[in-house]
Amino acid sequence: MTMKADRLTSSAQPKWFGLALQALVVLSHKSEVYPSAAIADRLESEATLLRKVLAKLAAAQLIETREGRDGGYRLKRSPEHISLADVYRALKVGEPLCSGMLDTIGCRDSNAHMQSAFVDIAKEVEEKxxxxxxxxxxxxLAQRTLLHSS
Known part of the structure; x- marks a missing residue:
């Protein structure tokens, strides 16, 4: 596997953000534990991929996990206290943009200004x-989707 391929598989993909948000909305509707297979079914997603996403959310203390036959996931904080920025940071979605831009720059000394410009732009995009x-x-988000599904 190449270095670029390694980077793609080791960091969160942008679509993980969408899956994470949808999973958290599902979890926001119930206070009890919700199995990953049931969440994946609701999202029409692959359970294995969803578990990777949920593991990142658990590591960031946004959700808690319960092992075993009655295991699953539930929110660790109220949905009013989980910002979309919290989810974004938990997944570290912003990294591929900067590294992807930097991968396009050659090794010449004259490219240092381009690299500096790309880093500045990527930082500004991330901040915004x-x-x-x-x-x-x-x-x-849960309220908006509930209103539109009626």
């Missing part, structure tokens, strides 16, 4: 993204 995501919570 987090600023926007911080304004929204899982509870708000």
């Amino acid at each position: 993204t987090l600023e926007t995501l911080q304004q929204h919570t899982i509870a708000q």
Whole structure:
């Protein structure tokens, strides 16, 4: 496997963010433990992929896990206190943009200015993204999707 392929499989893919948000909305509707297979079924997603996403959310203390036959996942905080920025940071979604941009730059000394510009732009994009995501919570997303599904 190449170095670029390793990077793609070891970090969260942008679609993980969408899966994570949907899973958290599902979990926000119940206070009891919800099995990953049931969440995957609701999201029409592969359970194995979803468990990888949920593991990142658990590591970030957004959800808790329970092992065993009656195991599953549930929110660790109220949905009103989980911002979309919390989820984004838990998955570290922003890293591929910067590293992907930097991968396109050659090794010449003259490319140092381009690299610096790319890093500055990527930082600004990341800041604006987090600023926007911080304004929204899982509870708000759940409410919006509930209103549109009726």
